[in-house]
Amino acid sequence: MTSIPLDPRSGSGKVTDNTASDPGHREPLVLNMDRFSQVTQQVCQVAEARRTPMAWYIVFAFSLGCLGLLGFCVLYLILTGVGVWGLNNPVMWAFDITNFVFWVGIGHAGTLISAILFLFRQKWRTGINRFAEAMTIFAVICAGLFPGIHVGRVWVVYWLFPLPNQMEMWPQFRSPLLWDVFAVGTYFTVSLLFWYTGMVPDLATLRDRAKGKIQQIAYGAFALGWRGSNRHWHRYERAYLLLAALSTPLVLSVHSVVSFDFATSQLPGWHTTIFPPYFVAGAIFSGFAMVVTLAVPAREMFGLKDLITIRHLDNMNKIILVTGCMVGYAYAMEFFIAWYSGAIYEKFAFLNRAFGQYWWAYLLMVSCNVITPQLFWFKAIRTSIPIMFVLSLLVNVGMWFERFVIIVSSLANDFLPSSWDVFVPTWVDIGTLVGSFGLFMVLFLLFCRFIPMIAIAEIKAVMPQADPHYHDHHGSSDHDEEHGESEEAKS
Amino acid sequence: MSATSKSNVTAPAESEGKTMYGLIAEYETPADLIKAAQQVRDAGFKWWDCCTPFPVHGLDKAMGIRTTILPVLVFFAGMTGTMVAFCLQTFTNATDFSLWAMVWVTGYPFLISGKPLMSLPAFIPVMFELTILFSALSTFSLMFGFNGLPRLYHPLxxxxxxRRVTDDRFFIVIEARDPRFFQGRTKAFLESLNPLSVEVVED
Known part of the structure; x- marks a missing residue:
């Protein structure tokens, strides 16, 4: 099958459902459009619109308020000390590290979509990869904040890096905490490069369409003078493939290294070898939930339903279901190993997690992360916009509590009952968590307004019209290139 | 195509217009572009290009572009990252040498839980991360560097x-500096390749 005929239904009214999985018929990834210029117009109109939607202003104002709260809480923390948080002697990590792990995890879905699905030739990724990658970058910015402020003395945070200093001391490279600095730093840098590389041709599109001087200069500078030369595209495609191939092991390593922070310690409840794969699955799980949370309102607000179709959402919900099952398996396996190990501290740690003082957090985590995604077995639920939005929010809540349960319940009740204590968050803890969502949303809303939030050039390349054989229906092609398109997105 | 490929040594392109950059021919579909590009390639032009809104499948072959050396260079950049990470960790954590790196610095042999000073397994994660970091940075900078970007101004x-090249049009560009370029003949040649239009671009 060398060419895909236009969907026969497109003549009679708008197509909205492309979720059929008939192997004989390839459902279109772009609906109700058969010209490249329609894609350009649809995506660029968001960045070019003179008026910003009122809903954008409302959400932006609210997010800005939360960002202000973050600034205030962080300033108060720095001026006063980490005592303003609810930390106590056994519980020396709580909201700070929970938030760090949560935000790093959110980022993983973006890299999975942009890199791993690219390597697997899942063409539906083109509709969602740009803003999923943006989500990655903003989530890693939020994540990076927390280790930075929880060190207490922020002014010596450069001790994390191997820089010559007045003490003639170096960081201790055998510590997973230092591996984290390198893993998260590399992850942020590589994600940013990948995102920007993918965006250069689209910024050139905005530059060429720009009416005003400011837009021309701003988009022109960031487009780096891109002119669509095929000699450039050749190296560009190779570089993009390399970045995808580099990001794939990187993203798996980042949350593995984050999990080493816990797994290499001696604490019951942390000291488990299942952590690296379990953390990575959980990260992808929570990240996809966040992509759905963001994609559903964004496609409504900016009129992108023909590019981010129901099929995209359906596919993401399937991934949430798969990774949700993996997370559920990990929860069960933790309990099995705790029993099977015969170690009394291990057994206690897990029974305490489920039935101890944080039982409510554990119950919340299991119901949100294990039970909720099981609803996605039903297609009616996978393709229902309001239900998937609510479920994705529940998954986000559940995954935040997963990290809270792992960190706080293990620390609060360790080996020695005489040192046990209860962690209760203060208003600064909660304000910083809420504020980090403000930071994330402010960045994300600015991105939606000014940057092409869908990869225009990549979308065009997966349209059937982009195939050089599209117009010769009789197969009378006079060139002999092979077209490796048979393994297109089937999921 | 035969018109341009014969006897082009006598009249240099400059005589026909000193400030001319080249000719562009416009196409509407990838299929038309590929057909035309094959003929331009066969006519023996060197300084020519196709400009497209997205990478067109099969165009590299139709233009006769050689595969880039970029991945090979990235491999060596990645290996450099591995070695930098190994040397950094070994020097700072397992030796007490002094050496000059902008300032005099001295290693510090950390003794942690009785582990050996050269604890390679513990150094692997950072070696891995710096391999990826160096590879990605070099991929990015070499790709744009080889492409001659950033270049904010271009005659095109x-x-x-x-301007529609970033929207929905496909172009063939033949530069005036090509030895086979003659304004009249090359224009006629491009017009014979069924373009939507042919335009002269000044330098």
Whole structure:
């Protein structure tokens, strides 16, 4: 099958459902459009619109308020000390590290979509990869904040890096905490490069369409003078493939290294070898939930339903279901190993997690992360916009509590009952968590307004019209290139 | 195509217009572009290009572009990252040498839980991360470097018609500096390849 005929239904009214999985018929990834210029117009109109939607202003104002709260809480923390948080002697990590792990995890879905699905030739990724990658970058910015402020003395945070200093001391490279600095730093840098590389041709599109001087200069500078030369595209495609191939092991390593922070310690409840794969699955799980949370309102607000179709959402919900099952398996396996190990501290740690003082957090985590995604077995639920939005929010809540349960319940009740204590968050803890969502949303809303939030050039390349054989229906092609398109997105 | 490929040594391109950058031919579909590009390739032009809104499948072959050396260079950049990470960790954590790196610095042999000073397994994660970091940075900078970007000005940007290259039009560009370029003949040649339009671009 060398060419895909236009969907026969497109003549009679708008197509909205492309979720059929008939192997004989390839459902279109772009609906109700058969010209490249329609894609350009649809995506660029968001960045070019003179008026910003009122809903954008409302959400932006609210997010800005939360960002202000973050600034205030962080300033108060720095001026006063980490005592303003609810930390106590056994519980020396709580909201700070929970938030760090949560935000790093959110980022993983973006890299999975942009890199791993690219390597697997899942063409539906083109509709969602740009803003999923943006989500990655903003989530890693939020994540990076927390280790930075929880060190207490922020002014010596450069001790994390191997820089010559007045003490003639170096960081201790055998510590997973230092591996984290390198893993998260590399992850942020590589994600940013990948995102920007993918965006250069689209910024050139905005530059060429720009009416005003400011837009021309701003988009022109960031487009780096891109002119669509095929000699450039050749190296560009190779570089993009390399970045995808580099990001794939990187993203798996980042949350593995984050999990080493816990797994290499001696604490019951942390000291488990299942952590690296379990953390990575959980990260992808929570990240996809966040992509759905963001994609559903964004496609409504900016009129992108023909590019981010129901099929995209359906596919993401399937991934949430798969990774949700993996997370559920990990929860069960933790309990099995705790029993099977015969170690009394291990057994206690897990029974305490489920039935101890944080039982409510554990119950919340299991119901949100294990039970909720099981609803996605039903297609009616996978393709229902309001239900998937609510479920994705529940998954986000559940995954935040997963990290809270792992960190706080293990620390609060360790080996020695005489040192046990209860962690209760203060208003600064909660304000910083809420504020980090403000930071994330402010960045994300600015991105939606000014940057092409869908990869225009990549979308065009997966349209059937982009195939050089599209117009010769009789197969009378006079060139002999092979077209490796048979393994297109089937999921 | 035979018109341009014969006897082109006598009249240099400059005589026909000193400030000319080249000719562009416009196409509407990838299929038309590929057909035309094959003929331009066979006519023996060297300084020519196709400009497209997205990478067109099969165009590299139709233009006769050789595969880039980029991945090989990235491999060596990645290996450099591995070695930098190994040397950094070994020097700072397992030796007490002094050496000059902008300032005098001295290693510090950390003794942690009785582990050996050269604890390679513990150094692997950072070696891995720096391998990826160096590879990605070199991929990015070499790709744009080889492409001659950033270059904020280009003669092609003079053409109003060429602005649609980032939207929905496909172009063939033949530069005036090509030894086989003659304004009249090359224009006629391009017009014979069924373009939507042919335009002269000034330098």
């Amino acid at each position: 940007f003079r053409s109003k018609r060429f």
